[in-house]
Amino acid sequence: MPLRLSLICLLMLLAVPARADTVLKLFVSGQVSQPVIRKALDRFEAGNPGLRVQIEVGGATSDVQAQYLNTVLSASDSTLDAFLLDIIRPAQFATAKWLVPLNSSIGDPGKFMQQYLPEYAKADTVKGDVVALPAFADAMFLYYRKDLLDKYHMKPPTTWDELASEAKTILAGEHDPSLQGVNFQGKAIEGAVCTFLLPYWSMGQSLEQGGHLTFDQPAAIKALAMWADLVKQGVAPKNVAEIATDDTRKDFQAGKAIFAVLWSYGWADFQGADSAVRGKVAVAVLPSVSGGKPASCLGGWQWGASAFSKHRDEAVKLVKFLSTPAISKLLAVDASLLPVFPTLYEDPEVLKADPWFAQALPVVQTARSRPAVPIYNQVSEIIRSTVNAVLAGTKTPESGATEMGARLRRVLR
């Protein structure tokens, strides 16, 4: 400690005569509005004279950002100092040695990570190293048309079977050919991975443990068959294989679906001026498979410091600052992003800005994170292309699950 202290003193001595401020570059995602991030950074700069932070954007979606970051970081580029990462990235980035391990900067890592929602603590710890800190939370919700369920005296479904039968009753009663029972993502995008995992997890299965594959074929068949049956029964739209995340939002917002499986961002749009379902929407915990437990898919973003940064210490400082309750609260109040600290879901100011967060906590708590493995992108590709093929009807659930298992075994042992 004394050594470190003297080092810090030395650094400070060196820093004082320095004329130019140190400028950190922070790479952010398209899900956070830049003015809000700027507000957080202004606070950081106020508390850290001599440090300035610039926002960098490289693509709006998680995919395009990964495309950009993977190019820049494969070339060991030092331009970026810290970044906001989708929850599926830390394991890959850490294994590629692109992230600064944070264990030495956060005291007792186990204790430090306890303040967050537990699934984030898990996803951000790779082989015992904390490699990123949670920024904001997200999860898949079951949005439903409260007005329609009330009209037919129904409660939000707790199982997928219940959802199907409720949907059928309402569809039969409404006589609206453009009304869908349930809308979810079947296009071969990241959302389709969650589509598969929701029922699969609900059966108590997991895909991976400690980096080893724990694929359960019967459960996988059941999960794929459940979705395929919903399409066959006319509860889910026939074209679900072409539905991407925002298509679900648009259909539900246009009043075309009774139920929708979607991330948290939909809420604000559903309550917006351009919405046909304003005031008619509620969220619930996602249904479970009969006899199973409810499970949601965890989303959300993490702050990480770049291993190539020329200002690693400052970058780590920034990451730690951005992952505090104060900033999480700012993101919740100003940008309606779900907090990563469970306590904030009871915070009066947060609830005043976003009353529906009270309903969101149980969903976030049942959410599980997708496998935190370095080769996650391969795993994701295998799952999403299979889900897409089964929903398009070009593969049966059985052949899809068999193929999925075989391909997963090739990349994950």
Add this chain to the structure above:
Amino acid sequence: MSVSVAGARSSLRRHRTWLDPRPAVLAAVLLAPASLLLALIVIYPVGRLVWTSFLQLNLTSGVPAQFAGIGNYVSVVQDPVFWQTLKNTAIIAVVTVPGALVVGMTLALVANLPFRRRWPVRLALLVPWALPLAFTGLIFAWFFNSQYGVVDDLLRRAGLPQPIWFNSVVLAMAAICITTIWKTSSFVALILFAGLQAIPPELYEAADVDGAGRIRQFVFITLPMLRPAIVVAMIFRTITALQTFDIPFTMTRGGPGDATRTLAMYVYQNTVDFLDLGYGSTLAVIMFLISMMVSVVYLRQIRTQA
């Protein structure tokens, strides 16, 4: 011809200045900028690429690079997804290269008609191009969308069955090919259009005098005169067809299943997405070899014609 030209020139015996150097020197000077640019932008990256293809290098493995010899090449040959993507790419090339040639030829012939005002037709030729490629696939995916698509709506109005394009292996591929032909026929049209303009009108006038019909003129004058332009368009259309990426990537993401995943998408996936640089580079080198073989066949074609 060329011999007599050289003879004529040397007999001139003019004083050589820096503006009039020896042909060999001039050739070197003229080719220098192109060579320099290629060396800077291509040679080094390609050299690295070929070297990487012999390495076992996956950034997500946490293992440093190891020399793998032809290991990656062996894996590629045994990889069923490689063969599937190769097949898909071949289908796209076989359908869209002639497709774009036929459509492009039609467009060029129409654009070359003596309209009083030519710019509207030329505009129509160019607009597909000005639409950024990154959005073309998205716009056409919307057109083919079974809920909100124009195609679906027009079929409905015509009383025809409205298939769900992206639920079918064949129709998804068809949608991609239609989009690709739409986007690339402008390129072909433009090259052929330039070729058409270079055909001396006297040839047609002579044919008119001889009483040759339009179709005979097309077959015996236009096509032979266009031959070099057609070959140029075909070479580059084929190479770009083998590199098809953006349109399937945005329209189907390779779905349903792997039915529309192309070789370039697979290269991209391995390199940028999976960070398996060794394997991705190997796929790229193989892709390069395939397109090289195709262009050599075309070049032979030019030479035998010359």
Add this chain to the structure above:
Amino acid sequence: MIPRGVIQRGAPLRSIAAFLVLVNGLFPAIWILLTSLKTESELTRTPITYLPVAATLTNYVHAFHDQPLLRYLANSLIVASASTALTLLVSVMAAYALARLEISFRDLALAAIIAVSTFPLVTLLVPLFQTLRALGLLNTYVALVLPYTVLSLPICTLVLVSFFESIPVDLENAAMVDGSTRVGALVRVLLPLSAPGLATAGILAFVNSWDEFLLALSFNSNPAYRTLPVGITLYQGEFAFPWPEISAALVVGIVPVTALIILFQQRILAGLTAGGIKG
């Protein structure tokens, strides 16, 4: 839909052909134009609407407000024009050498130039990034102008070679007998005669640069140098895909570039042919 005067009298077949070409070429652009005037909720109506129910310009207001759209447009125009000019210069030089000078390695050089374009761009991304960084060129116009020039060089050179070869060499020889230098003959005789080929090569180069996304995303992340295709994707959110606003931005991009290409084509054709006759 066809402007007056396009079609000569008494040519019904011609007008049908022209109509089909116009529909084929313009429909997607018109669709985008119509979409840019709609609200998002109109897009989820079934059956779909063609003309906007309640046309609005708010998408354009948002498009200009949310992103520095004109900056992106200017960047794209600068990069595309510069790389077009450079491509034309370099490929005219190379094409002349290959078409007119008796070089022993002509076929090899042609093959090498074509070979360049057979490498998938994606795989050159990282090494190219490193090269440009080593040269200190990232986040400059040059970072895109150089690769784009290389991108268009093969096709432009080949187009020009085949064009030059289709023009009888006697004309240049005659000029040289009259005392012109080789370079003089190239500039005053060959280039004017190759006007359509030059226009084609120029448009090819321009559009190649205009269209490119991957390199632009990776090399110029600074908004001051960001090009239009990359800029337009930023109207998306992580999930949200606002078609009306994106359409407005696309329209803002398409209109000037097509106008520019048409002008360029007519100018270069008119200018060079006129010069050719005088010379």
